Amino acid sequence: MDRYQSFARSGIGRFVVGRLGLPDPHPLRRHSPGKPPLDGPVLLGGGDGGRLADAAGGVAKSMGLDVLTAPADGVRYGALVFDASGIDSVERLRELHGFFHPVIRSLAPCGRVVVLGTPPEQAESQVAQRALEGFTRSVGKELKRGATAQLVHVAPGAEGAVESTLRFLLSGRSAYVSGQVVRIGPADVAAPADWDRPLAGKVALVTGAARGIGAAIAEVLARDGATVVCLDVPAQGDELSAVANRVGGTALQLDITAADAPARIVDHLSQRHGGVDVVVHNAGITRDRTLGRMDADRWDAVVAVNLASQLRVNETLLAADALRPNGRIVGVSSIAGIAGNVGQTNYATTKAGVIGMVDSLSRRVEGRATVNAVAPGFIETRMTAAVPLVIREAGRRMNSLSQGGLPVDVAEAIAWFAHPASAGVNGNVVRVCGQSLLGA
Numbered sequence: 001m002d003r004y005q006s007f008a009r010s011g012i013g014r015f016v017v018g019r020l021g022l023p024d025p026h027p028l029r030r031h032s033p034g035k036p037p038l039d040g041p042v043l044l045g046g047g048d049g050g051r052l053a054d055a056a057g058g059v060a061k062s063m064g065l066d067v068l069t070a071p072a073d074g075v076r077y078g079a080l081v082f083d084a085s086g087i088d089s090v091e092r093l094r095e096l097h098g099f100f101h102p103v104i105r106s107l108a109p110c111g112r113v114v115v116l117g118t119p120p121e122q123a124e125s126q127v128a129q130r131a132l133e134g135f136t137r138s139v140g141k142e143l144k145r146g147a148t149a150q151l152v153h154v155a156p157g158a159e160g161a162v163e164s165t166l167r168f169l170l171s172g173r174s175a176y177v178s179g180q181v182v183r184i185g186p187a188d189v190a191a192p193a194d195w196d197r198p199l200a201g202k203v204a205l206v207t208g209a210a211r212g213i214g215a216a217i218a219e220v221l222a223r224d225g226a227t228v229v230c231l232d233v234p235a236q237g238d239e240l241s242a243v244a245n246r247v248g249g250t251a252l253q254l255d256i257t258a259a260d261a262p263a264r265i266v267d268h269l270s271q272r273h274g275g276v277d278v279v280v281h282n283a284g285i286t287r288d289r290t291l292g293r294m295d296a297d298r299w300d301a302v303v304a305v306n307l308a309s310q311l312r313v314n315e316t317l318l319a320a321d322a323l324r325p326n327g328r329i330v331g332v333s334s335i336a337g338i339a340g341n342v343g344q345t346n347y348a349t350t351k352a353g354v355i356g357m358v359d360s361l362s363r364r365v366e367g368r369a370t371v372n373a374v375a376p377g378f379i380e381t382r383m384t385a386a387v388p389l390v391i392r393e394a395g396r397r398m399n400s401l402s403q404g405g406l407p408v409d410v411a412e413a414i415a416w417f418a419h420p421a422s423a424g425v426n427g428n429v430v431r432v433c434g435q436s437l438l439g440a
Contacts, residue, residue, distance in 0.1 A: 002380070002396060005403055025396075025403035026146035028175040029110035031412065033196070037171035038078030040108040041066035045099040049086025052116040055159050056081050059166040071103050079112035079170050080104070084132055085154065087117075088124040096135055104139075112170055113139055113149035116162075119183060122155055129153075133181055140179035140435045141400050148178035148401075148435075157186040161424030167195070168416040176409035178400055179435035187423035198419050200225030203273040205265070207256060208283030210236035212381040213332070215243045216407035217280055220415045222247035226278065229269065231256070256283055256309040262316035270322050278328040278418045279317065281310040281354075286383075288343045299346045306350035307357075314361065323369055328418045331357060331373035332410070335431060338375060339438040351375070355429050362427035370426040372417045377433025378404040399434035 005025045007013040017024050029039070042060045044067055046053040057067045065078065082099050100113075107113070115136050123129040132151055140149035150169050154162055161184050168174050169182075192198035204221045208214040209230035218228045228249035232240040237253050244251035252268055254261055269276045284306045287298035310331060317323045336344050337351025354373055362371040378384060378395035384404065387395070396404040410432050416422060 002403060004393065004396075023397045023402035024144075025401065026109060026144070028146050028401065028403070029172045030175045030406075030408065031172040036065070037063050037167075038065060038108070038112065040076045040078030040111065041068050042079045042081055042170070043068050043071065043077045043103060044081050044083075045069070046083030046116075047086050047092060047095045049088065050083035050116075051085045051118075051156070051159055052154055052162065053083040055162050056083065056114075056116060056166060059163050060170060062163075063167060063170065065170070075106060076108040077103065077106055077111060078108055079114060080107060081114045081116070081170075083116045084129075085116055085118045087128050087132075090125070090128050090131070093128055093131055093135075096132075100139070107143070107147050110146040110172070110175070111143075112174075113143065113147065114166070114169055115149070115151045117151060117153050119153045119155050136181070137179045137435070143178075143400070146175070146401060148174065150174075150178070151181045153181065153183045155183070155185045158184045158424050161185070161187045161189045161421075163189070163191070164416060164419045164421035165425060168412070173412040173416065175412075176401065176405035176432055176434050177413060177430065180430050182425065182430065183428055184424040185426060187426075189421050189423050192420055194225075197225035198421065199278070199415075202226045202277040202420070203229065203269070203275065204278035204280065204418065205229045205231060205269065205276050206280045206282055207231045209243055210239040211243075212383065213376070213379060213407045213410050214282045216411040217282055217414055218243055218247050218249065220408065220411035221278065221280075221418060222249060224415055224418075226418075227273065229273070229276075231265070232283070256313065257304040261309065262313045265313060266316050266320045266322045270320065275322050275324045276317070276327070277324050278330070279313070279323065280330045280332070280414055280418075281313070282332045283309065284332065284350075286344065286347050288347070290343050291345045294346065302346040303350055306347070307353040310354065310357065314357075318365070325368055326420060326423060327369040328422075329361065329365075329369060329371045330414050330417045331371075333373045333375040333429060335375050335377045335433050335436050335438055338431070339436075358427060358429055366426060370417070370423065372425060372428045372430070374410055374413045374417075375429055375431045375433070376405065376410050377431065377436040379410060379432075380404045380406055398438065399436045401434035403434065405432060405434060
């Protein structure tokens with residue numbers, strides 16, 4: 001429980017926080033069925049030569065959001081969306097200032113800033129398009145009251161593949177994602193029959209599903225229509241069965257480091273379900289010690305669970321052709337794999353390795369599946385609740401949103417990767433960390 005956040009929202013807390021300039025964590029507006037995705041209309045702008053404004057406006061309207069193309073007096077905007085894909089010179093970067101400067105302070109609480117660009121290596125001006133990243137990350141750190149900022153690089157020819165990503169970013173599903181760069185490539189995308197249940201008829205495997213983030217992933221994928229196979233070690237059997245029953249899925253008790261584990265997983269998925277559509281590698285452990293005090297057993301255990309098992313399962317699934325067409329593989333990395341962490345050389349090594357898996361495997365399976373990863377920051381779980389108070393508070397506050405995330409925040413990002421319409425989202429590693437001040 002984040003007692004500081006509760007205090008900061010109280011009468012005396014507001015006074016103390018304001019006078020002393022302390023972190024002011026605003027309650028985040030997360031997805032809630034039946035509620036509008038944002039509080040307020042979308043203000044849409046763009047420079048000459050942009051390719052994406054029409055697509056962005058169409059998505060916003062399909063979500064039930066009002067779209068404005070010119071500022072209006074007295075309006076609190078739910079989102080500010082700017083199509084910068086046509087910016088082809090350094091001089092034209094001035095257009096960012098021209099659009100955002102007059103309206104940025106009119107963004108509603110928990111509002112969204114989305115900048116749309118072209119992958120720099122495919123742009124007429126690689127310099128100008130690369131500059132968008134610094135702009136967007138800085139805006140994310142300036143925003144207050146739970147607002148977030150993202151950059152979406154859309155390749156030429158991928159204009160029709162943006163909807164699932166914009167639906168994620170322009171909603172409470174992305175509440176704890178900020179300062180991120182998403183890349184979308186060309187892909188054949190078919191809209192789901194029901195955007196509220198896009199995974200209907202799909203089968204998903206979630207490892208480490210007995211509790212915490214894994215349980216939340218199973219719940220969100222089931223909410224979106226998937227039949228979920230929940231996997232965890234036999235020692236977590238009771239908790240695993242409870243999760244599986246809650247989501248209407250099945251439980252598979254298995255040690256994923258066992259030599260025969262990949263074959264058993266493939267046999268189970270093939271015989272019971274005829275294959276699998278979504279594979280989420282969430283299982284992970286920590287065995288923390290500084291390197292000089294870390295024995296080989298601690299190193300080996302973390303590598304075996306967090307990385308080696310994922311590679312073995314992937315290879316077996318692909319070799320058996322058990323991953324169905326338009327399949328999804330999603331890894332769970334960590335900001336520790338990006339920035340490192342004291343006492344976690346083993347853990348950080350494996351989480352950086354997950355990013356390497358995304359880089360290599362996404363190219364290998366491109367066209368028949370996607371491979372992406374989330375990199376969580378400080379997430380409120382039983383594990384982080386046991387962290388000493390000072391370290392726990394530092395983890396919570398050292399991000400642009402000044403608070404920890406929830407397991408559902410990680411799950412929502414994974415559900416976006418898993419979405420059938422996310423076929424153009426491949427090779428991405430997206431941090432779910434409130435734009436942590438650590439790492440890139």
